[in-house]
Amino acid sequence: MTNPLYLPELRGMLAENDAQGLREFCTALHPARTAEFMDGLTADESWRVLQHAELPLKAEIFCFFPEELQVEILEAIDRDEAARFVGDLPPDDRVDLLNEIKPKIVAELMPLVPVEERRDIQRLRAYPEDTAGAEMTTEFARLGEDCTVSKALEEIGRQAEELETIYYIYVVDNEDHLHGLVSARQLLSAMGNPETPIGQLMERDLVTVHVDDDREEVAQKVARYDLLAIPVVDDEHRMLGIITHDDVLDVMVEEAAEDAYRAAAMEPLQESYLGTPLMALTWKRGVWLTILFFAAQLTVWVLREGQGTLASVPWLVFFLPLVISTGGNSGSQSAALVITALTAGEIHLGDWWRVVRRELAMGFLLGGFLGVCGYFCALVAAPDQVSPTAALVLPITLVLVILWGTLAGSLLPMLFRRLGWDPALMSNPFVAGLNDLVGTVIYLNVAMAVL
């Protein structure tokens, strides 16, 4: 399980041109692990080690390199060599990679890529980012309905090296219309009847995605139906490609990270935390921080208008952050609940009234309880300044800000979904900013009414 090789030894083998040792290194391990053990080599060294692996292993190891290294290698090596290698990479991976390479170099490479691969690349690059089309690979196992079990097994054995998955074989007609699916499992179970046409075995009720579907929808379908791969079709139900389970996992990881950034009011990162230049990172944070800063000027204005009340009842200020943060917290909770339920498909826009009723009920319960706590806190915190009547400002305010938090936190994500935007955008910072403002307004008005 552990590898006896270390970087100095790899470098030693490169210096001595130890072809056998390097070949063994490339083939002994899982390709991902081979790539990990090379971590620390320069782009040039990595590429020289890789020459000792044959295709498709060479491409597999390469795909496990960090993206920055992949880009560096392809930009550094001879254009002809790079173009040929690009032709050998899996269709979905090479498109992702070309999107990261300098456009000038891509323009030099493309004419050198073999014509069939070049067309495939151009087609895939035309699909908008984050759609099924942009995520799919165009290499998949396809056979006609008349093909027999024994011929099908032979055929997929022959294609095994080239295809990303051979465990789902798609049954298509001459125009690539998708008719059904036979799994390797079914073929192996049917080995006893080698002459059966696969049209008799195939499943006809297939779960598919449209080429324009969002990749998050794709991930949800694959998760829901426990699929190894999902076929991507066009308007005429012609099969264009597949998206495999491992790509779906990657999509999930990326989407989860994006949601986490959005929830903290940041533009999602394209690269790793330490790999993103400091100024780029500052910019991604600064944009939203500045927007929220200027939005908070509204609260400044509200407090300036209320300065008469604040001056005559100084203890009101003590509870200002408490009131605001309690409303904000209840709003974040509602937003997290509704966003998660929307994403999981547990609730739909039509359920809005049920959601609102639940949230209001919870708002009353939580607000009532914390209101009682707040009443006594006020009396305890400033016994010399707060009368039992004046202290009523707190429970009334707390009930109202918590109710407002639950309403805004639950309805705004649903509104965003309705408008076709990502509800996750609506999670913390906006709700929080809005709650600061509304919480302050409520607090000052309740205070003026009671006192």
Add this chain to the structure above:
Amino acid sequence: MTNPLYLPELRGMLAENDAQGLREFCTALHPARTAEFMDGLTADESWRVLQHAELPLKAEIFCFFPEELQVEILEAIDRDEAARFVGDLPPDDRVDLLNEIKPKIVAELMPLVPVEERRDIQRLRAYPEDTAGAEMTTEFARLGEDCTVSKALEEIGRQAEELETIYYIYVVDNEDHLHGLVSARQLLSAMGNPETPIGQLMERDLVTVHVDDDREEVAQKVARYDLLAIPVVDDEHRMLGIITHDDVLDVMVEEAAEDAYRAAAMEPLQESYLGTPLMALTWKRGVWLTILFFAAQLTVWVLREGQGTLASVPWLVFFLPLVISTGGNSGSQSAALVITALTAGEIHLGDWWRVVRRELAMGFLLGGFLGVCGYFCALVAAPDQVSPTAALVLPITLVLVILWGTLAGSLLPMLFRRLGWDPALMSNPFVAGLNDLVGTVIYLNVAMAVL
């Protein structure tokens, strides 16, 4: 792709006892879709429809029912029948299910479950929640090293119906020590040499997880190495089970939801939003809301101590929410960056100094820019009250609270990881609460120093 059947028709077929129609309904579609079309039937009706599917299809459709329905069915039907059916379910799914059923009924069922399955259930239930052991299934394809390609193909064809995946075949010795892995892909490619022993084909460098590993680690490995399934081993490298790609996807979905709840200061839900009783939901929110509420009393106390300053400089109050929320927002951003990078394995605890330097640099840049904005905002907001010197309170405070936010937001998640806790616990509410307090302290002290 669309199904012509609707609930009334299903009910009609049940009333007429239309065995052929119901059998066709059960077999025509993907099992997940069959289950979806039955949505709305009672537990009794669902179970009666299911009688027309044979094993293992019956178990597959059942596993796609919502969990509440599965529980209701098993609790309602005859104990003998339920026990036999439990024996037929996939090992990992039935353990999850039994954990949801009333303990009294489980105690009645268990003695009726066939002995081999009963032992398996008891073993799996002994693993702590969220470990690899609790997630794995004990049914997988295993063969000896001497087995030939043709015999291996025959064998997995025979077992195809019973196993969750036949695409990875594990090579073990008599004591179940894991030696290697042969994929169905390799076997199919090697069909031309049927007498080759699989020991010659197998990969020996396997990625495995330990039975006590956290399920999040399992998911990360499967995602990193693009696996269909990962073997679960004990201390002696004996193979205990596998975790398949579809279960990993489910883990990812659940973990993402848990993180979202934690980030919003809530206990994760066990069931769906609408399925969780109102009081349970209120409790899960209320606990943290109350803790944060009482933590905010510290801010009340700080402001009461500072009331002299606030009374003599009334305009300070206008900017209190702004100062607090800006610090809170920069802290959330840092926390989101560091938590995401930690989870993805991009940074490690040893990188803490690099992280702190980056965060401090960003804190200075962001604080400097917003400080300048804040200076002019103060002059504009209350020109009659704020002198050019007094306005300096804002830029100084903003730089300090933003620096504090970036430091706390980046270091606290790393501290939590160091203590073996989930860094995601450290995201929004705690950092936010702490920032409220520290921000207020900084603001008042800067004001006293400047004025």
